[in-house]
Amino acid sequence: DSWNPDYVSWNKRNSGIAWKNPGGDWYDKNGVLQGSMPYATMTIKGSFLPDNRYYELDVTDLVKEYTSGKYENTGFLIKAKTESNNYIAFYSSDVGNINQVPKLQLVYS
Numbered sequence: 001d002s003w004n005p006d007y008v009s010w011n012k013r014n015s016g017i018a019w020k021n022p023g024g025d026w027y028d029k030n031g032v033l034q035g036s037m038p039y040a041t042m043t044i045k046g047s048f049l050p051d052n053r054y055y056e057l058d059v060t061d062l063v064k065e066y067t068s069g070k071y072e073n074t075g076f077l078i079k080a081k082t083e084s085n086n087y088i089a090f091y092s093s094d095v096g097n098i099n100q101v102p103k104l105q106l107v108y109s
Helices: 060-068
Strands: 012-014
Touching: none
Parallel strands: none
Antiparallel strands: none
């Protein structure tokens, strides 16, 4: 579902509007709501502190679905496969340091 960056949280997608599922509502690569087939995966050990580097995820399939109109572009959800007390942090676009802002690299072929 769409969300408002000024109000989004674990429980809410907009001011006074809750997610159907805490943590966000998404469709997986097979079109299943809250499904288990991601568009891209990577493994990061949850015990490491943030290392201030970029990680690469190939989101080509999702971007193609956005640009074709199959899905509304609601951004990207980065989620742990299983959630526990481990800590993994990513900066958002409002981090304040241009060197730490997430980026999307487009490669044309």
